[in-house]
Amino acid sequence: MKxxxxxxxxVGCGTVGLGxxxxxxxxLPVLESKAGAKMRLLWTCDKYGxxxxxxxxxxxxxxxxxxxxxxxxxxDIVVELIGGYEPARTLVLAAxxxxxxxxxxxxxxxxxxxxxxxxxAQQSGALLxxxxxxxxxxxxxxxxxxxxxxxxxxxxxxxLNGTTNYILGRMTEDGMDFAAALKGAQEAGFAEADPTxxxxxxxxxxxLAVLASLASGAWIRLEDVTRxxxxxxxxxxxxxxxxxxxxxxxxxxIVELGKDRFxxxxxxxxxxxTHPFANVPREYNAIFVHGDAAGDVMxxxxxxxxxxxxxxxxxxxxxxxxxxxxxxxxQIPYVTYNPAVQLKPxxxxxxxxxxxxxxxxxxRPGVLAQITRFLARQKVSxxxxxxxxxxxxLGAAVRGGVPIVVLTHKAPEGRVREAxxxxxxxxxxxxxxxxxxIEDSF
Amino acid sequence: MKxxxxxxxxVGCGTVGLGxxxxxxxxLPVLESKAGAKMRLLWTCDKYGxxxxxxxxxxxxxxxxxxxxxxxxxxDIVVELIGGYEPARTLVLAAxxxxxxxxxxxxxxxxxxxxxxxxxAQQSGALLxxxxxxxxxxxxxxxxxxxxxxxxxxxxxxxLNGTTNYILGRMTEDGMDFAAALKGAQEAGFAEADPTxxxxxxxxxxxLAVLASLASGAWIRLEDVTRxxxxxxxxxxxxxxxxxxxxxxxxxxIVELGKDRFxxxxxxxxxxxTHPFANVPREYNAIFVHGDAAGDVMxxxxxxxxxxxxxxxxxxxxxxxxxxxxxxxxQIPYVTYNPAVQLKPxxxxxxxxxxxxxxxxxxRPGVLAQITRFLARQKVSxxxxxxxxxxxxLGAAVRGGVPIVVLTHKAPEGRVREAxxxxxxxxxxxxxxxxxxIEDSF
Numbered sequence: 001m002k003x004x005x006x007x008x009x010x011v012g013c014g015t016v017g018l019g020x021x022x023x024x025x026x027x028l029p030v031l032e033s034k035a036g037a038k039m040r041l042l043w044t045c046d047k048y049g050x051x052x053x054x055x056x057x058x059x060x061x062x063x064x065x066x067x068x069x070x071x072x073x074x075x076d077i078v079v080e081l082i083g084g085y086e087p088a089r090t091l092v093l094a095a096x097x098x099x100x101x102x103x104x105x106x107x108x109x110x111x112x113x114x115x116x117x118x119x120x121a122q123q124s125g126a127l128l129x130x131x132x133x134x135x136x137x138x139x140x141x142x143x144x145x146x147x148x149x150x151x152x153x154x155x156x157x158x159x160l161n162g163t164t165n166y167i168l169g170r171m172t173e174d175g176m177d178f179a180a181a182l183k184g185a186q187e188a189g190f191a192e193a194d195p196t197x198x199x200x201x202x203x204x205x206x207x208l209a210v211l212a213s214l215a216s217g218a219w220i221r222l223e224d225v226t227r228x229x230x231x232x233x234x235x236x237x238x239x240x241x242x243x244x245x246x247x248x249x250x251x252x253x254i255v256e257l258g259k260d261r262f263x264x265x266x267x268x269x270x271x272x273x274t275h276p277f278a279n280v281p282r283e284y285n286a287i288f289v290h291g292d293a294a295g296d297v298m299x300x301x302x303x304x305x306x307x308x309x310x311x312x313x314x315x316x317x318x319x320x321x322x323x324x325x326x327x328x329x330x331q332i333p334y335v336t337y338n339p340a341v342q343l344k345p346x347x348x349x350x351x352x353x354x355x356x357x358x359x360x361x362x363x364r365p366g367v368l369a370q371i372t373r374f375l376a377r378q379k380v381s382x383x384x385x386x387x388x389x390x391x392x393x394l395g396a397a398v399r400g401g402v403p404i405v406v407l408t409h410k411a412p413e414g415r416v417r418e419a420x421x422x423x424x425x426x427x428x429x430x431x432x433x434x435x436x437x438i439e440d441s442f
Numbered sequence: 443m444k445x446x447x448x449x450x451x452x453v454g455c456g457t458v459g460l461g462x463x464x465x466x467x468x469x470l471p472v473l474e475s476k477a478g479a480k481m482r483l484l485w486t487c488d489k490y491g492x493x494x495x496x497x498x499x500x501x502x503x504x505x506x507x508x509x510x511x512x513x514x515x516x517x518d519i520v521v522e523l524i525g526g527y528e529p530a531r532t533l534v535l536a537a538x539x540x541x542x543x544x545x546x547x548x549x550x551x552x553x554x555x556x557x558x559x560x561x562x563a564q565q566s567g568a569l570l571x572x573x574x575x576x577x578x579x580x581x582x583x584x585x586x587x588x589x590x591x592x593x594x595x596x597x598x599x600x601x602l603n604g605t606t607n608y609i610l611g612r613m614t615e616d617g618m619d620f621a622a623a624l625k626g627a628q629e630a631g632f633a634e635a636d637p638t639x640x641x642x643x644x645x646x647x648x649x650l651a652v653l654a655s656l657a658s659g660a661w662i663r664l665e666d667v668t669r670x671x672x673x674x675x676x677x678x679x680x681x682x683x684x685x686x687x688x689x690x691x692x693x694x695x696i697v698e699l700g701k702d703r704f705x706x707x708x709x710x711x712x713x714x715x716t717h718p719f720a721n722v723p724r725e726y727n728a729i730f731v732h733g734d735a736a737g738d739v740m741x742x743x744x745x746x747x748x749x750x751x752x753x754x755x756x757x758x759x760x761x762x763x764x765x766x767x768x769x770x771x772x773q774i775p776y777v778t779y780n781p782a783v784q785l786k787p788x789x790x791x792x793x794x795x796x797x798x799x800x801x802x803x804x805x806r807p808g809v810l811a812q813i814t815r816f817l818a819r820q821k822v823s824x825x826x827x828x829x830x831x832x833x834x835x836l837g838a839a840v841r842g843g844v845p846i847v848v849l850t851h852k853a854p855e856g857r858v859r860e861a862x863x864x865x866x867x868x869x870x871x872x873x874x875x876x877x878x879x880i881e882d883s884f
Contacts, residue, residue, distance in 0.1 A: 023592055023735055033659075034591050036774040131589065137736030139589020146588075147573065147581020149476050150465055150756030217475075276742065279716050286740075293465055293753035294579030297743035298728075300718065301736060311735035314592030328770040332478040 003076070005038040006321040009069035009100075010060070011091065012081030013046035016105060016132070019310030020079060020317075021051075021060075027314075035318045037325030043069045047082075070094045076324045077317055080104040089113055096126045101329055103316035105132035105309055111209040115219045118337035125330040127323070129316035134160065134207040135285045137308030138301035139315065144215050144289055145335065151291025153215035157254040157439070158287035159280050160207040160266075162303040163198035164230050164251040166190040166282050168268075172242055172249060177235045190283055200229035201251060201266040208253035211287070212264050216257050216343060217336045220264055224345040225253075228267040236397055237358055237434055240405060241270050243394065244386055245356075248278040252439065263346040270356055270438045276300075349414030354383070354438035357408070357416070359423060360401035360431040363390065367428045368404065374422045375406070378415040383407045401430035407438065445518070447480040448763040451511035451542075452502070453533065454523030455488035458547060458574070461752030462521060462759075463493075463502075469756075477760045479767030485511045489524075512536045518766045519759055522546040531555055538568045543771055545758035547574035547751055553648040557661045560779035567772040569765070571758035576602065576649040577727045579750030580743035581757065586657050586731055587777065593733025595657035599696040599881070600729030601722050602649040602708075604745040605640035606672050606693040608632040608724050610710075614684055614691060619677045632725055632746075642671035643693060643708040650695035653729070654706055658699050658785060659778045662706055666787040667695075670709040678839055679800055679876055682847060683712050685836065686828055690720040694881065705788040712798055712880045718742075791856030796825070796880035799850070799858070801865060802843035802873040805832065809870045810846065816864045817848070820857040825849045843872035849880065 008024070010017055024031070024041050032039055041060045044051065050062045066082075069075055070091060078095040080102055082088050088109050095102050097120065104110070110117060110133055121128040131141045135158075144153060159165050163185060170181035182199065185191035197203050205225040212220035230251055241247040252269040256262060271277055276298060280286045285303030290296050302308035323329035361367045368385070375382060386405040388395035395403065408416065420433040450466070452459055466473070466483050474481055483502045486493065492504045508524075511517055512533060520537040522544055524530050530551050537544050539562065546552070552559060552575055563570040573583045577600075586595060601607050605627060612623035624641065627633035639645050647667040654662035672693055683689040694711040698704060713719055718740060722728045727745030732738050744750035765771035803809045810827070817824060828847040830837035837845060850858065862875040 019735075027592060027594060027734075030594065030659075031592060033778050137590075137733070138739055139585045142589045143581045143585060143741075146761060147584045147757055148579075148753065149760045150469060150473060150753045152469060152472065217472075274721050276718050276721055279718055279720075291579070291753060292469075293461075293749040293756070295744045295747070295750055297580055297741075299585075299739070299741060301739035305737070307735040308737055311590065311592045311733060314735070315589055318591045319588060322774060326770055326773050328768055331768050331770075332764055336475050 002327040003037065003325050005040055006035065006076050006324045007040050007042040007074050008077045008079060008317060009043035009045065009072065009075040010041060010079045010081070011045040011066045011069055012083070013044055013051040014081065015306045016309045016313065017046070017081045018051060019306040020081070020313050023310050023314045031314065031318055035321040035325060037321055039321050042075055043072065045069050066091050070098065070100065075100055077101045077103065077320045079313060079317065080106060081313070083108070085109060085112065092117065093120050096120045096124045096128065099124055099126045099330070101127040101320045101324065103129045103313055103320060105130070105313060107133040107206040107210055111206040111222045114209070114213045115337070115339060118335055119339065122333045122337070127320060127330050127334050129320060129334060131316045132309045132312035134210055135287055135299065136301065136303040136305060137311040138285060138287065138299045138303070139312070140287050140299040141214065143299055144211065148289060148291045148294055148297065151293045153257060153289060153291050155256050155290040156211050156215060156287065157252050159250055159277060159285050160204040160253045160287070160303070161198055161251060162283035162285060163191045163195065165280065165284065167199070168230065168238070168249055168251065169282060171235050171238045175235065175239060178231060178233055199231045201227045204251060204253045204266045208255055208264055208266060212255040212257065212262065214335060216262065217338055218341040218343045219337065220255070220262060220343065224264060226265040226348040230268050233268055234434060237436060240394055241356070245270070246273045247271060248273055250277055254439070257343070260344060261346050262343045263351055265348065265351070268436055270436055272440050349412065349417070351413045352410045354410055354440065355408045355416045356436040356438055357406045357420060358434035359404045359406070359429060360398055361404055362428045362430065363402045364428060370426055370428060371404065371423050374419045378419040380411040380416055380419055381409040383409045444769040445479065445767050447482055448477065448518050448766045449482050449484040449516050450519045450521060450759060451485040451487065451514065451517040452483060452521045452523070453487040453508045453511055454525070455486055455493040456523065457748045458751045458755065459488070459523045460493055461748040462523070462755050465752050465756045473756065473760055477763035477767060479763055481763050484517055485514065487511050508533050512540065512542065517542055519543045519545065519762045521755060521759065522548060523755070525550065527551060527554065534559065535562050538562045538566045538570065541566055541568045541772070543569040543762045543766065545571045545755055545762060547572070547755060549575040549648040549652055553651040553664045556651070556655045557779070557781060560777055561781065564775045564779070569762060569772050569776050571762060571776060573758045574751045574754035576652055577729055577741065578743065578745040578747060579753040580727060580729065580741045580745070581754070582729050582741040583656065585741055586653065590731060590733045590736055590739065593735045595699060595731060595733055597698050597732040598653050598657060598729065599694050601692055601719060601727050602646040602695045602729070602745070603640055603693060604725035604727060605633045605637065607722065607726065609641070610672065610680070610691055610693065611724060613677045613680045617677065617681060620673060620675055641673045643669045646693060646695045646708045650697055650706055650708060654697040654699065654704065656777060658704065659780055660783040660785045661779065662697070662704060662785065666706060668707040668790040672710050675710055676876060679878065682836055683798070687712070688715045689713060689880070690715055692719055696881070699785070702786060703788050704785045705793055707790065707793070710878055712878055714882050791854065791859070793855045794852045796852055796882065797850040797858045798878040798880055799848045799862060800876035801846045801848070801871060802840055803846055804870045804872065805844045806870060812868055812870060813846065813865050816861045820861040822853040822857055822861055823851040825851045
């Protein structure tokens with residue numbers, strides 16, 4: 001059934017919700033020509049009360065109860081921007097069940113309920129779009145799902161969280177320690193009052209799970225994403241990596257997809273200063289996708305912010321509207337998901353990469369021999385050793401010991417950890433080993 | 443009308459054509475699940491004779507005459523990979539007229555006949571896809587057209603040609619002069635025997651015209667793209683910019699889109715060493731798109747190569763197949779083009795940017811005063827002056843004179859050219875002024 005007018009219900013009128021309403025006003029003629037139909041914002045909904053209505057010709061109805069929107073038979077597309085698990089989950093499932101198409105920015109919901117959401121969409125013949133869930137205004141979801149459709153996606157890695165990227169930028173460029181950089185980020189509006197979600201890598205893990213599920217056709221579960229945040233990162237290592245190794249510290253989400261197995265992890269990562277990620281500033285995100293045919297493709301842009309996220313939501317709305325107008329929406333699911341396809345997670349201990357290890361030791365002959373013996377026992381091969389003179393600014397900055405930095409060749413995580421555990425018990429070692437991962441095989 | 447099997451005719455079995463055939467074999471199950479239909483390669487066509495048939499289950503028919511493919515009523519999608527203007531134009535128009543959908547990689551054709559092609563597609567109700575025409579495997583066409591659909595696109599700039607990027611890389615990193623770097627590129631397979639199309643910026647201009655037309659909804663004509671290649675670029679300036687200014691030389695295509703006016707140009711451009719483009723290597727392409735809502739978005743990936751281009755072509759084929767299977771293909775045109783919308787080109791002389799000027803002068807007091815007087819007369823404001831000591835390696839490398847480099851603030855092209863013309867007539871000036879443009883307002 002074709003439609004001349006497509007009706008939209010907007011649930012959640014926070015920053016992004018208002019941005020969406022604004023775009024639907026200011027760019028409407030362009031949007032409608034792309035959708036091939038009139039687009040009408042029929043409802044706005046927010047449990048906290050009516051927002052300042054966007055100026056313009058459209059005067060949407062307002063409600064505090066999302067059920068009014070989902071139950072209205074005139075509504076074709078529900079935009080879910082309330083975030084979190086509930087009532088978002090109930091709302092999206094109810095909307096899909098009543099064959100309303102959904103555009104959402106909710107990565108937490110998608111990461112946790114990927115299977116349920118995908119199956120609900122398939123069964124109802126309604127579409128679930130989520131461009132804004134990862135990478136803000138960057139069209140990476142569509143890029144992976146459609147633009148790279150001809151490819152088997154083998155690897156994705158990215159700077160997926162703007163808050164941590166901002167904090168790491170301040171630590172790298174301004175030499176701030178983590179606490180000071182976090183405070184700066186909060187003052188600049190780049191970090192929440194409770195920053196746990198961002199700094200512990202939870203937000204990045206959500207996004208990685210979404211990307212991995214999308215790219216694999218299987219459901220990559222959140223609990224299979226190994227995760228380490230940046231809150232215990234010492235600015236000394238960030239500084240040393242840059243000054244002595246020419247490397248930059250970024251919080252990366254990395255997923256590798258094999259035929260039956262996968263690995264997914266979020267952790268602080270050292271990358272070469274010449275990598276395109278090295279200069280990704282502030283709240284920007286960047287995502288590399290490796291396809292078997294296209295090779296490396298990178299997407300880059302604002303990962304947060306009102307209008308960037310709104311751009312992604314409204315682009316979804318346009319493409320949903322186009323299909324609604326056409327009478328074809330939902331005939332083919334947006335995402336290929338087959339519950340029968342199961343990929344096994346590779347245990348983190350078995351993952352191979354290069355490692356950065358910083359030991360803090362007493363200044364005495366034979367220390368290096370003791371340390372390297374334990375690495376050798378675990379068959380961890382050393383690629384370089386950097387012992388900083390205690391008279392140098394970098395050397396003096398480590399209190400209570402001499403810093404020795406060892407870079408390894410590729411080695412399994414488990415062996416390196418075992419070596420570090422043994423080394424930490426040595427009498428000549430003063431502090432717990434700092435262990436970071438290196439990605440320079442791009 | 444729905445279809446269970448979608449039939450494809452492939453015209454042009456060169457490198458990319460064979461890559462397309464290969465992908466349609468190796469990744470077929472994945473492709474078919476995404477298309478929601480069986481996909482069958484019905485024809486291959488090449489005027490030079492039958493190519494080595496791709497291994498696998500599909501045994502396409504072969505012909506030397508493209509008319510066999512276009513006239514076959516069973517064919518749903520024609521893949522045009524012969525390149526050039528004719529017979530490509532006749533073929534594509536004939537295919538569209540008989541309501542066959544077309545996927546093409548032919549940027550020359552699109553740039554020259556954008557209006558005719560778009561109107562033909564609109565009138566026939568057939569779709570014309572062209573992801574592979576710009577940026578090889580990078581899904582930038584879809585990104586602009588769909589992922590950023592909510593935006594007014596205000597600016598696009600990019601490294602659009604891999605050959606020149608390779609040559610400039612060798613000049614920058616290995617200090618080769620243009621002729622040696624070109625020879626290296628030819629030996630490495632990155633440049634054609636006749637490299638004119640690439641090194642004179644013609645290929646980049648084609649791609650820029652396609653991007654600009656796509657983003658604006660108007661037709662940006664090739665003759666309105668100002669163009670300067672890299673063949674007269676002196677490695678001295680490339681080297682100086684890097685060593686003394688921290689800037690990297692790239693051949694950029696730049697388009698700015700206003701409400702009624704636009705500018706489009708391709709020329710060697712100095713960009714800051716910290717810009718994400720600075721490290722774009724070898725045959726890679728990178729494209730920045732500035733949307734009013736999304737802000738800056740960058741796409742990056744392999745701009746050339748068999749499988750990268752094939753990835754783009756086959757992704758198009760999947761989305762065409764999806765719509766053919768669905769019975770909805772062509773109900774809305776892929777590209778918004780309205781012949782009534784006309785944008786006027788801003789004359790190149792009026793364009794504002796920062797400039798790099800290198801004068802080669804005699805070593806005598808008062809030279810700088812003479813030069814700067816002519817700049818002042820044209821109201822061109824200087825941001826910095828660099829006079830290289832003739833004893834230094836850089837200074838000594840310029841024969842027959844002393845190099846004086848002047849960077850300007852933003853100034854109109856025409857005024858700078860007029861100043862340079864006058865300066866070149868001075869008795870103290872030994873060689874024609876080198877004039878490059880700077881883009882650092884990113």
